[in-house]
Amino acid sequence: MLNNITIGQYFPGNSVLHxxxxxxxxxxxxxxxxxxxxxxxxxxxxxxxxxxFGCMVVSRVPMKTQIGSLKPLWWxxxxxxxxxxxxxxxxxxFHIWILTAxxxxxxxGFFICLRLALLLLLSSLLTFTTSPLKLTxxxxxxxxxxxxxxxxxxxxxxxxxxxxxxVPTLIEETDKIMKAQQSRGADFLTGSILHRLKNVVxxxxxxxISAFRRADELAMAMEARCYRGGIGRTQMKELRFxxxxxxxxxxxxxxxxALTAVAILxxxxxx
Amino acid sequence: xxLIELDRLSHVYHAGEENEHRALTDVSLxxxxxxxxxxxxxxxxxxxxxxxxxxxxxLPTSGVCRIDxxxxxxxxxxxxxxxxxGMVFQNPDNQLIAAIVEDDVAFGPExxxxxxxxxxxxxxxxxxxxxxxxxxxxxxxxxxxxxxxRIAIAGALxxxxxxxxxxxxxxxxxxxxxxxxxxxxxxxxxxxxxxxVYITHFMEEAAxxxxxxxxxxxxxxxxxxxxxxxxxxxxxxxxGLDVPLSVELGARLRADGIDLPQAIVTEDDLVQALGxxxxxxxxxxxxxxx
Numbered sequence: 001m002l003n004n005i006t007i008g009q010y011f012p013g014n015s016v017l018h019x020x021x022x023x024x025x026x027x028x029x030x031x032x033x034x035x036x037x038x039x040x041x042x043x044x045x046x047x048x049x050x051x052x053f054g055c056m057v058v059s060r061v062p063m064k065t066q067i068g069s070l071k072p073l074w075w076x077x078x079x080x081x082x083x084x085x086x087x088x089x090x091x092x093x094f095h096i097w098i099l100t101a102x103x104x105x106x107x108x109g110f111f112i113c114l115r116l117a118l119l120l121l122l123s124s125l126l127t128f129t130t131s132p133l134k135l136t137x138x139x140x141x142x143x144x145x146x147x148x149x150x151x152x153x154x155x156x157x158x159x160x161x162x163x164x165x166x167v168p169t170l171i172e173e174t175d176k177i178m179k180a181q182q183s184r185g186a187d188f189l190t191g192s193i194l195h196r197l198k199n200v201v202x203x204x205x206x207x208x209i210s211a212f213r214r215a216d217e218l219a220m221a222m223e224a225r226c227y228r229g230g231i232g233r234t235q236m237k238e239l240r241f242x243x244x245x246x247x248x249x250x251x252x253x254x255x256x257x258a259l260t261a262v263a264i265l266x267x268x269x270x271x
Numbered sequence: 272x273x274l275i276e277l278d279r280l281s282h283v284y285h286a287g288e289e290n291e292h293r294a295l296t297d298v299s300l301x302x303x304x305x306x307x308x309x310x311x312x313x314x315x316x317x318x319x320x321x322x323x324x325x326x327x328x329x330l331p332t333s334g335v336c337r338i339d340x341x342x343x344x345x346x347x348x349x350x351x352x353x354x355x356x357g358m359v360f361q362n363p364d365n366q367l368i369a370a371i372v373e374d375d376v377a378f379g380p381e382x383x384x385x386x387x388x389x390x391x392x393x394x395x396x397x398x399x400x401x402x403x404x405x406x407x408x409x410x411x412x413x414x415x416x417x418x419x420x421r422i423a424i425a426g427a428l429x430x431x432x433x434x435x436x437x438x439x440x441x442x443x444x445x446x447x448x449x450x451x452x453x454x455x456x457x458x459x460x461x462x463x464x465x466x467x468v469y470i471t472h473f474m475e476e477a478a479x480x481x482x483x484x485x486x487x488x489x490x491x492x493x494x495x496x497x498x499x500x501x502x503x504x505x506x507x508x509x510x511g512l513d514v515p516l517s518v519e520l521g522a523r524l525r526a527d528g529i530d531l532p533q534a535i536v537t538e539d540d541l542v543q544a545l546g547x548x549x550x551x552x553x554x555x556x557x558x559x560x561x
Contacts, residue, residue, distance in 0.1 A: 168410065214365045223353070225368075226382040227378070233381055236387055
């Protein structure tokens with residue numbers, strides 16, 4: 001039951017988005033998120049929506065999967081919409097009980113939900129098109145600029161790498177322990193929730209003990225291979241920016257400048 | 272000067288505490304560059320402790336351990352020692368660090384600060400030596416035990432180690448995996464002239480070495496060629512060890528009055544000796560083994 005779990009939600013592929021340097025993708029995502037929150041002119045929404053859908057198409061990740069990434073926050077989106085619908089002042093639209101929905105609320109609710117949706121879709125696009133390993137590398141590269149203020153960039157990245165390496169191993173082990181316990185009459189699938197939770201303890205205890213033993217042996221193996229932290233370390237697979245990355249940076253810069261200009265020149269919007 | 276020199280090496284775990292345990296007592300031996308040495312011993316004989324001393328993962332309680340003239344107690348030289356001596360541990364799962372095979376092989380050279388291009392060429396070469404080139408982009412958990420151990424060997428090779436220490440590296444493998452590893456080890460010894468220290472409790476594997484060292488309760492019990500060591504089958508059995516099947520069969524046949532030479536170690540030796548004996552016996556008109 002545990003053998004078909006994939007780590008993260010990476011979709012291997014060779015689209016433009018897949019080929020971008022992970023650092024570029026993180027930076028662009030960062031700026032787009034800022035843009036989504038800062039600019040509230042209809043034209044900005046239009047541009048950002050089109051851009052998001054453009055990226056979604058270009059990534060070649062199945063649309064259904066991408067839209068599915070909205071699912072976990074579906075209720076929050078709906079709730080936000082309802083609150084705005086009923087709480088804004090303006091021309092009344094309809095009444096339910098003591099609540100009054102307004103036109104203004106409808107419009108504002110729609111845009112807020114659009115914001116949330118764009119945010120989710122863009123962020124998932126990053127994890128859909130970047131393997132966890134590349135994300136880790138990018139994280140190390142980005143964080144290492146903060147080393148001077150004491151951020152342990154290399155250590156964090158090493159922890160993530162080891163975690164990624166051991167997720168399948170520990171899943172396998174959990175499966176084995178569960179089968180061993182089941183063969184001795186343990187029952188994980190029926191009974192009340194409390195009962196089932198209690199039955200998880202005999203899985204967790206051996207799993208933790210074994211994880212600590214593994215950590216101990218792994219530490220020794222790392223030492224035997226001359227690991228002494230990030231100092232003086234090189235990397236076989238260096239991250240390198242390609243022309244494609246410069247294009248992405250340029251486009252993002254132009255977009256940000258254009259949106260700022262629109263926001264200053266037409267504060268009320270012109271649509 | 273020998274590559275590995277142990278001089279009255281002793282190791283005590285938890286010294287001075289209630290659970291004090293003496294793992295090695297006054298072990299003195301030297302191993303020359305290019306030797307293939309098997310270390311035998313029953314459980315608790317100190318084999319693994321010995322192995323860890325060779326890579327400065329443990330330091331002597333008393334006595335000296337020198338690798339290529341460098342004392343393991345000298346903190347400044349620890350990294351040079353570990354670059355010279357590579358380790359392959361028992362559990363294949365707990366010594367692979369990266370989530371992709373080639374990244375794992377690159378781990379050692381990356382730690383040594385080797386330039387990226389050279390790491391790439393070292394990794395490619397190490398993977399081809401152990402015959403794992405086509406698995407380069409696999410995740411370790413998709414490999415068999417024997418394949419994982421081959422990756423661990425490649426990881427040590429990529430650091431350009433002169434000596435490889437196998438700490439019961441085949442104990443958790445199936446027979447097929449054991450054969451794979453032994454084949455790689457022999458090839459490393461013959462073709463790359465690596466010094467091999469091979470800790471095992473499989474007698475058949477030890478028979479492949481040039482020299483066998485037997486430990487018993489932390490003391491050096493025997494040291495000699497496989498022929499010399501296996502000739503003392505009684506002594507080995509007293510130490511809780513068996514001799515390989517071919518050696519035992521040869522000895523029993525000899526005891527039954529069949530004329531076989533003393534020097535039978537491998538199955539091939541036995542088959543040859545029996546063939547020769549059958550030839551002699553055939554002339555006399557008597558059948559073998561009735």
